[in-house]
Amino acid sequence: MREIRIGSTVEVAVERSDYPPEKIQQILANETVAVLGYGVQGRGQSLNMRDNGVKVIVGQRKGGKAYDLAVGDGWVPGETLLDPEEAAAKGTIIQYLLSDAGQKEMWPKIKPHLTAGKALYFSHGFSIVFADQTHVIPPADIDVILCAPKGSGTTVRRLFLEGRGINSSFAIHQDATGRARERCLALGVAIGSGYLFETTFRKEVVSDLTGERGVLMGAIYGLWLAQYEVLREHGHSPSEAFNETVEEATQSLYPLIAEKGMDWMYANCSTTAQRGALDWFKKFAAASKPVFEELYESVANGTETRRTLEANSRPDYRETLEKELKEIADSEMWQAGIQVRALRPERQGKAD
Numbered sequence: 401m402r403e404i405r406i407g408s409t410v411e412v413a414v415e416r417s418d419y420p421p422e423k424i425q426q427i428l429a430n431e432t433v434a435v436l437g438y439g440v441q442g443r444g445q446s447l448n449m450r451d452n453g454v455k456v457i458v459g460q461r462k463g464g465k466a467y468d469l470a471v472g473d474g475w476v477p478g479e480t481l482l483d484p485e486e487a488a489a490k491g492t493i494i495q496y497l498l499s500d501a502g503q504k505e506m507w508p509k510i511k512p513h514l515t516a517g518k519a520l521y522f523s524h525g526f527s528i529v530f531a532d533q534t535h536v537i538p539p540a541d542i543d544v545i546l547c548a549p550k551g552s553g554t555t556v557r558r559l560f561l562e563g564r565g566i567n568s569s570f571a572i573h574q575d576a577t578g579r580a581r582e583r584c585l586a587l588g589v590a591i592g593s594g595y596l597f598e599t600t601f602r603k604e605v606v607s608d609l610t611g612e613r614g615v616l617m618g619a620i621y622g623l624w625l626a627q628y629e630v631l632r633e634h635g636h637s638p639s640e641a642f643n644e645t646v647e648e649a650t651q652s653l654y655p656l657i658a659e660k661g662m663d664w665m666y667a668n669c670s671t672t673a674q675r676g677a678l679d680w681f682k683k684f685a686a687a688s689k690p691v692f693e694e695l696y697e698s699v700a701n702g703t704e705t706r707r708t709l710e711a712n713s714r715p716d717y718r719e720t721l722e723k724e725l726k727e728i729a730d731s732e733m734w735q736a737g738i739q740v741r742a743l744r745p746e747r748q749g750k751a752d
Contacts, residue, residue: 402595414596416565419589425453427586434459434491436484436510437498438466441523444553445495445591447473448560452590456480459487488513493583495521500705501712503527504534511539517576519543519583525605528573530705544574545584547591548604556592565594573601609699614692624649628733638736645733647740 401418404411419427435446436459449456457480460467467481475481488494488510496503496510504527514520520538522528525546527536538544548569549556559566570588572580588596599607612618624645631641656665666674698704711717728734738752 411597414570414585414588414598416589416594419586421452424586424590427582428454428493428590431455431492431583432457432490433493433495433587434487435495435497436460436487436506437496437502438470439497439499440553441549441556442495442497442553443469443473444555444557444560445497445523445549446475447557448592449587449590451560454587454590457482457487457490459484459491485509485513491518493519493521493587495523495587496527497523499712500524500526500534501709501717503536504709505713507534507536514539514542516541519545519577519580521584521587522546522601523548524608525571525601525603526609526705529602529605530702533702533705533709538574540574541576542574543577543580543583544572545580545587546571546573546601546604547584547588547593547596548608549591549593559594560592565589566592568593568596569599569604570596571599571601571604606696606699609704610692610696613695613699613704619688619691625733632732638732639740642733642736642740646737 402413402415404413431454433446433449433454433456435442435449435456438446438458438460442458442460446456446458458470458475459482460470461483462477470481471477482490484498484506491513494510494514498506507527516539520542522544523546525548527534528538528544531537546569548571550567550569551559556566568588568591570584572584575581577583585596628641628645631644632638636644653665653669656668666677669677711720714720741747741752
């Protein structure tokens with residue numbers, strides 16, 4: 401474990417080297433991990449655990465793309481691929497990785513299988529923190545733990561296969577067995593984490609929902625769209641507007657930030673770019689901070705979770721989602737993106 405000091409704040413990071421494969425297998429030797437849901441997180445985490453020598457079964461309803469994908473990944477129907485209720489009955493650790501709306505819907509069927517001594521594992525604090533909306537209230541005699549990778553399950557799997565590891569948060573909500581922490585950390589590394597930071601269920605869900613709606617997805621797309629439209633309205637071509645808005649960011653500047661930080665990215669740009677960034681970032685911060693305050697309050701008071709549950713529980717949820725995503729895909733900016741990305745040398749001859 402490594403101590404990190406940032407100003408007056410001291411944090412401890414749990415590293416992958418703290419839980420080598422033999423230690424993970426020793427801690428989880430008598431466990432059967434039942435992964436409920438074969439979405440992006442369920443798939444990535446279950447495959448990584450299997451590769452780490454953990455006994456894993458998958459709970460996924462028969463029929464549909466997720467089930468077929470699980471079969472294609474080597475999960476065996478009737479043995480390691482079961483209905484969610486059967487998997488929950490057989491598992492000693494239940495990884496509840498259905499969608500947030502799915503967790504609410506499935507809970508009455510899963511709760512009876514959470515017998516004394518088992519562990520209930522989440523990758524998001526949503527259902528526990530907003531139990532007044534989800535009605536997910538675990539029995540008192542089980543462990544309730546969380547490991548939340550800071551990225552898509554696709555990234556969790558890709559980084560694992562590359563021999564790297566993703567940054568994750570972990571939390572202990574309920575320790576009924578005295579083993580909740582070691583179970584959580586062993587699982588955290590087994591799913592592909594390179595290092596983990598401790599948090600609480602509430603802090604994880606509030607920061608996560610704020611981030612997704614903010615700089616990770618919602619805000620960044622809003623900024624890109626605004627700049628693209630301004631450039632187009634002033635006569636710049638679609639390719640030029642896209643290159644200056646998205647392509648340069650994702651292909652050049654963001655990788656520099658990921659490598660060594662914002663200051664290093666600034667130091668490796670032209671002096672004209674440095675001056676402009678330093679002159680303008682405070683104006684953008686001042687303009688957007690009130691929006692982030694509004695967003696944070698909406699997350700913290702449960703408004704965002706309520707809206708999520710309502711929208712994602714509707715019978716036409718999938719059709720509505722696909723329509724909204726299609727509007728983005730068909731927009732000029734992302735049609736320009738298809739054309740520009742196709743020109744990258746490594747993409748020649750490949751479909752977008």
